[in-house]
Amino acid sequence: MKTVNANYFDGLSALQQAVALNIAQGQLEVRGEKLIRAEPLSNIRISAKLGSAPRLLNFAGGGHCEVNNHADFEALLRDAGVLPQSLLSRMEGSWRHALTATVLSIVIAIASFYWGLPWVANIAAGRIPDSVSLSIDTHFLDAVDKGLVQASQLSQARQKKLRKRFDNLRAMHGLPPHQLEFRSSKVIGANAFALPGGTVVVTDQLIALASNDEEVLAVLAHELGHVSERHPMRQLLQSSVVGLAMTWYLGDISSLLAAAPTMLLETNYSRNFERRADRYAASMLRENGIAPARLADMLEKLEKSHRGAVKESGEQPSRIARFLSTHPDTAERIRDLRGDGSRQ
Numbered sequence: 001m002k003t004v005n006a007n008y009f010d011g012l013s014a015l016q017q018a019v020a021l022n023i024a025q026g027q028l029e030v031r032g033e034k035l036i037r038a039e040p041l042s043n044i045r046i047s048a049k050l051g052s053a054p055r056l057l058n059f060a061g062g063g064h065c066e067v068n069n070h071a072d073f074e075a076l077l078r079d080a081g082v083l084p085q086s087l088l089s090r091m092e093g094s095w096r097h098a099l100t101a102t103v104l105s106i107v108i109a110i111a112s113f114y115w116g117l118p119w120v121a122n123i124a125a126g127r128i129p130d131s132v133s134l135s136i137d138t139h140f141l142d143a144v145d146k147g148l149v150q151a152s153q154l155s156q157a158r159q160k161k162l163r164k165r166f167d168n169l170r171a172m173h174g175l176p177p178h179q180l181e182f183r184s185s186k187v188i189g190a191n192a193f194a195l196p197g198g199t200v201v202v203t204d205q206l207i208a209l210a211s212n213d214e215e216v217l218a219v220l221a222h223e224l225g226h227v228s229e230r231h232p233m234r235q236l237l238q239s240s241v242v243g244l245a246m247t248w249y250l251g252d253i254s255s256l257l258a259a260a261p262t263m264l265l266e267t268n269y270s271r272n273f274e275r276r277a278d279r280y281a282a283s284m285l286r287e288n289g290i291a292p293a294r295l296a297d298m299l300e301k302l303e304k305s306h307r308g309a310v311k312e313s314g315e316q317p318s319r320i321a322r323f324l325s326t327h328p329d330t331a332e333r334i335r336d337l338r339g340d341g342s343r344q
C-alpha cells in the first residue's frame, strides 16, 4: 500500500509525531507509533501548493499534518481519485510551466505576425474584386498627386512609345492589361512602383536615369512581377491590419486614412518578394529579347543615384527614397541577374 510520510500535530501540544498517510475509501488514515486516526476527506482542509512550503492538512476536529513530499502526496491524491487542484493551478505552481507558457504565447504571437498575417493577407488579396483594387489605385494616385508627385514632363509621343513597349512586354507573357502612369517627383526621385490594383507608376527621374528604353522596361517588368503575385495588395492588407490595430488602440481613424497612400511607398518588400519579382522580370525580359542584366544595370544606377541624393542633401535618406535602392540584398540581386543574362 502506498503511503506518504508526514508530521502530525494534535493541536494541543507542540509535539510533532512522524506519521504515514494513506487514503482509503474517502478517508485519510494517519498512522504513527502511538496514533491511528481516520478522517473523511471532506473534513480536511488541504492547503494549496506554494512553492516548496509544506502542505497543511487541517482536520475539522482539531489537529493538522504537515507534508513535505509534494510529489508523493499529489500521487496519493490522484490515486485516490481526489484532485483538489486543477491542472492549471498545478501548472501555475511551477515556475517552469509558467515560463514555458509565457514563451509559448510570445512565440505564437510572433508566428501569427510573421506567418499568419501574410498568409491571411495572401488569401484575402486574391479575393478582392478588380473593381475594388482599381478604385484603391485611383484613390492612391489622387492622394499622391496632391503633393508627393507632379505631372510628368515627358512628351506625349515618348509616353505613348513606352506604353506600347510596356503593353508588348506583358502581352507576350500572357498578363492582362495594366495601366502605366508617368509622374515627376523630386521627393521620391528615380523610382517605379506598383499599386494594389496593378497600376505601375514610373517617374521621369527614373526614365532620365536609364541609358535606354530596355532599362526602363526592365524595371517595369520587375514591377509587373510584384503585380502578378499581388505583392502590393498583400502589403497594403498587412499594413492595414497593423494600422487598424494601432487605430483601435489610439482611437483615431483619421491618422490611418491619411497614412494609407504613403504606406505602400514606405514599406520595403521582403527579400523573398524582391527575388521573386526579379525572377519574373528575367523571364519576361528574355521572352522580349531583352537581357535580364538590364535590370541589374538599373538597380546599380538607382542605388548610386539615391546615395548621391542623400550626400547632396546631407540628410538621412527618407524611407521613401530608400525604396528599390539601398536594400542590403541589392548587390546579391545584381549578381544573380547578371548571371542570368550571361546564360542566354
Ligand SMILES: [Zn+2]
Pocket: 222, 226, 269, 273, 274, 277, 324
Ligand atoms: Zn521590387
